[in-house]
Amino acid sequence: MKKTTQTQKKPAKHPDVSKAALALHKKLGGKLRIVPAVAVKNRADLALVYTPGVAAVSTYVAKNPNEARNYTGKGRTVAVISDGSAVLGLGNIGALGALPVMEGKCMIFKSFADIDAVPIVLGTQDPDEIVQTIINIAPAFGGINLEDIAAPKCFDIERRIIEALDIPVMHDDQHGTAIVVLAALVNSLKVVKKNIKDIRVVVSGAGAAGTAVAELIHSAGVGHLVVLDSKGVIHSGRTDLNEHKRELALMNTDAVAGGLREALTDADVLIGVSGPNLADANDIRLMNKGAIVFALANPTPEIMPEEAYEGGAVVVGTGRSDYPNQINNSLAFPGIFRGALDNKVRKITNEMKLKAAYAIAKLVPKPTAQKVVPDMFDKRVAPAVAKVIR
Amino acid sequence: MKKTTQTQKKPAKHPDVSKAALALHKKLGGKLRIVPAVAVKNRADLALVYTPGVAAVSTYVAKNPNEARNYTGKGRTVAVISDGSAVLGLGNIGALGALPVMEGKCMIFKSFADIDAVPIVLGTQDPDEIVQTIINIAPAFGGINLEDIAAPKCFDIERRIIEALDIPVMHDDQHGTAIVVLAALVNSLKVVKKNIKDIRVVVSGAGAAGTAVAELIHSAGVGHLVVLDSKGVIHSGRTDLNEHKRELALMNTDAVAGGLREALTDADVLIGVSGPNLADANDIRLMNKGAIVFALANPTPEIMPEEAYEGGAVVVGTGRSDYPNQINNSLAFPGIFRGALDNKVRKITNEMKLKAAYAIAKLVPKPTAQKVVPDMFDKRVAPAVAKVIR
Numbered sequence: 099m100k101k102t103t104q105t106q107k108k109p110a111k112h113p114d115v116s117k118a119a120l121a122l123h124k125k126l127g128g129k130l131r132i133v134p135a136v137a138v139k140n141r142a143d144l145a146l147v148y149t150p151g152v153a154a155v156s157t158y159v160a161k162n163p164n165e166a167r168n169y170t171g172k173g174r175t176v177a178v179i180s181d182g183s184a185v186l187g188l189g190n191i192g193a194l195g196a197l198p199v200m201e202g203k204c205m206i207f208k209s210f211a212d213i214d215a216v217p218i219v220l221g222t223q224d225p226d227e228i229v230q231t232i233i234n235i236a237p238a239f240g241g242i243n244l245e246d247i248a249a250p251k252c253f254d255i256e257r258r259i260i261e262a263l264d265i266p267v268m269h270d271d272q273h274g275t276a277i278v279v280l281a282a283l284v285n286s287l288k289v290v291k292k293n294i295k296d297i298r299v300v301v302s303g304a305g306a307a308g309t310a311v312a313e314l315i316h317s318a319g320v321g322h323l324v325v326l327d328s329k330g331v332i333h334s335g336r337t338d339l340n341e342h343k344r345e346l347a348l349m350n351t352d353a354v355a356g357g358l359r360e361a362l363t364d365a366d367v368l369i370g371v372s373g374p375n376l377a378d379a380n381d382i383r384l385m386n387k388g389a390i391v392f393a394l395a396n397p398t399p400e401i402m403p404e405e406a407y408e409g410g411a412v413v414v415g416t417g418r419s420d421y422p423n424q425i426n427n428s429l430a431f432p433g434i435f436r437g438a439l440d441n442k443v444r445k446i447t448n449e450m451k452l453k454a455a456y457a458i459a460k461l462v463p464k465p466t467a468q469k470v471v472p473d474m475f476d477k478r479v480a481p482a483v484a485k486v487i488r
Numbered sequence: 489m490k491k492t493t494q495t496q497k498k499p500a501k502h503p504d505v506s507k508a509a510l511a512l513h514k515k516l517g518g519k520l521r522i523v524p525a526v527a528v529k530n531r532a533d534l535a536l537v538y539t540p541g542v543a544a545v546s547t548y549v550a551k552n553p554n555e556a557r558n559y560t561g562k563g564r565t566v567a568v569i570s571d572g573s574a575v576l577g578l579g580n581i582g583a584l585g586a587l588p589v590m591e592g593k594c595m596i597f598k599s600f601a602d603i604d605a606v607p608i609v610l611g612t613q614d615p616d617e618i619v620q621t622i623i624n625i626a627p628a629f630g631g632i633n634l635e636d637i638a639a640p641k642c643f644d645i646e647r648r649i650i651e652a653l654d655i656p657v658m659h660d661d662q663h664g665t666a667i668v669v670l671a672a673l674v675n676s677l678k679v680v681k682k683n684i685k686d687i688r689v690v691v692s693g694a695g696a697a698g699t700a701v702a703e704l705i706h707s708a709g710v711g712h713l714v715v716l717d718s719k720g721v722i723h724s725g726r727t728d729l730n731e732h733k734r735e736l737a738l739m740n741t742d743a744v745a746g747g748l749r750e751a752l753t754d755a756d757v758l759i760g761v762s763g764p765n766l767a768d769a770n771d772i773r774l775m776n777k778g779a780i781v782f783a784l785a786n787p788t789p790e791i792m793p794e795e796a797y798e799g800g801a802v803v804v805g806t807g808r809s810d811y812p813n814q815i816n817n818s819l820a821f822p823g824i825f826r827g828a829l830d831n832k833v834r835k836i837t838n839e840m841k842l843k844a845a846y847a848i849a850k851l852v853p854k855p856t857a858q859k860v861v862p863d864m865f866d867k868r869v870a871p872a873v874a875k876v877i878r
Contacts, residue, residue: 119541171518
């Protein structure tokens with residue numbers, strides 16, 4: 099009998115839950131229920147919550163609009179809105195395809211932060227119509243979570259809605275991702291004993307997530323930052339860049355050009371927010387010692403953790419629950435909106451995003467290669483994030 | 489000691505519930521809660537309702553849009569939408585003022601018909617924007633209940649949205665009112681032993697409710713029909729009529745002109761959907777024997793029941809809960825949408841509205857002057873209405 103040495107324990111194959119998910123969704127017929135906060139059983143109940151009593155409340159709120167958050171659901175309700183143009187990794191599958199995802203997100207809002215969230219999917223993908231529609235339906239909501247809207251239109255859409263409204267508006271694919279990535283990065287740097295000012299970071303993907311990740315970690319102190327899109331490294335020499343990518347090119351201060359291998363050479367961190375199987379162990383070998391790899395494409399990462407480790411990576415994170423270091427937006431968005439509602443925040447600033455990232459990182463005071471972010475279900479996370487959104 | 493004769497028992501003064509309503513609303517901070525249909529406690533739960541499992545559902549629904557009503561909340565959710573331009577009797581108090589009323593309506597939807605209803609209030613009162621906004625947010629909903637939108641713009645708004653969407657759309661101030669009024673009329677006519685073909689009906693008010701009431705009872709067989717607006721009887725000789733009122737003028741086949749007294753002379757039915765204190769006992773005395781008076785302005789009717797009786801009315805209905813014959817929309821709209829969702833109805837037709845009215849009337853098989861409509865909380869009502877919406 100031959101004795102074998104198991105160098106790396108392969109994880110179980112990600113189980114296919116498609117059939118079970120389809121069955122559950124059909125059984126439920128919608129994953130949310132909208133219920134009265136008090137029972138309506140007789141005329142006396144109705145006289146308080148509806149006519150005639152409600153007239154006094156309507157009059158009061160109309161005269162004192164700032165009181166709407168105290169007397170109506172505005173103070174506890176967030177709209178989760180998508181046009182279905184970039185749903186998960188499925189692409190532009192439209193409004194109805196997006197709806198199950200938005201419902202799931204609303205479930206997380208309630209479960210993690212006691213926020214009543216309403217899924218809204220739009221029958222238009224025109225940026226002007228998206229902006230105007232969301233502005234028009236905003237009064238009932240205390241916040242707007244934009245979701246799964248394709249880049250680059252998502253940037254302009256978010257900016258215009260933020261400017262128009264006096265409630266917090268956040269495109270979670272951008273900022274939720276960026277906040278959690280920064281949290282993971284901060285703790286990973288402790289593990290590998292590097293300083294954020296010195297590291298070279300490669301972001302693979304210049305869509306919603308990649309752009310926001312680059313911007314946030316840049317503002318957190320990352321000086322050497324190279325972002326790639328599908329055509330390779332984004333640098334000022336390229337003539338095919340839109341305004342958002344021209345901003346990203348400015349961060350490429352070392353004027354790196356070429357593809358992923360050129361970018362990874364002597365890099366400290368690879369953040370993949372693009373698509374499956376873009377790198378292998380040989381690519382990771384080009385990186386500096388103590389390499390950090392976040393491969394966030396779901397369900398198949400840019401590089402499987404086993405390969406990243408093989409190439410020398412020390413800290414590896416993915417979006418998946420079956421590997422260590424699950425870097426998941428739900429660590430951020432429930433607390434972000436909880437804090438915004440609690441503290442009557444009108445705008446989520448860059449400073450708040452930084453603070454949120456640091457608050458998440460702080461919940462793992464002694465990070466290890468296997469644990470740089472808290473567990474998604476850690477009940478301390480949302481309150482810790484909420485506390486700094488003010 | 490003098491012996492007194494009490495000829496008419498005065499009802500207790502409608503109690504002022506304003507303070508209690510304000511206190512309850514402040515305590516609740518919104519009258520609805522949006523909750524997950526199944527618990528989300530761990531990764532296995534999340535894998536089914538969110539990523540990765542939800543991807544299979546999104547893909548399936550995107551490819552089979554008709555399945556959205558089975559796999560998402562679309563099959564159980566109605567949007568209750570107002571621009572706040574005509575809220576209760578309070579007038580144009582805007583979006584935030586309308587919100588408590590919409591929330592109350594959503595509570596009734598859930599309590600009476602197990603429909604998940606979402607309150608949406610619009611930050612615009614422009615008809616084109618209202619139409620486009622509602623069309624744009626429609627995909628997540630199985631029906632649209634328009635509410636408290638001012639006449640005459642409400643007519644065109646409703647028509648355009650109905651034409652654009654493949655889900656049922658109903659402006660409840662129009663059709664909910666009309667259905668319940670017709671139900672009450674049918675049973676009242678049994679009480680006074682008159683035939684709908686022979687009666688002369690006066691509708692005071694040519695807004696959303698008055699117009700729809702006139703149209704529905706006309707289609708139910710009322711031949712002699714006079715509608716009044718704030719300037720008096722609507723007739724073809726008037727030059728100040730918009731297109732909607734010109735339609736109403738065509739129903740005035742006897743070419744009645746003048747004011748309320750001219751209209752009421754020899755009339756059998758007065759339906760008030762206008763405002764408080766427009767008539768007195770002397771006006772009712774002008775009517776035929778066996779007069780029917782529905783005075784629906786809330787909280788103060790066009791004529792108080794005591795005065796209507798004094799003037800000779802036999803059947804009197806109001807919108808109030810402290811008099812007999814409460815003629816309230818909630819007898820109609822929950823069942824209308826329940827039926828529309830259950831039976832996959834794409835459009836609420838006039839025939840369905842007639843059937844709904846007859847179904848409501850039928851629940852009081854032996855009507856009396858004191859009871860021409862079922863109780864609002866009669867649990868048979870919504871299912872009976874739902875059954876005929878197909």
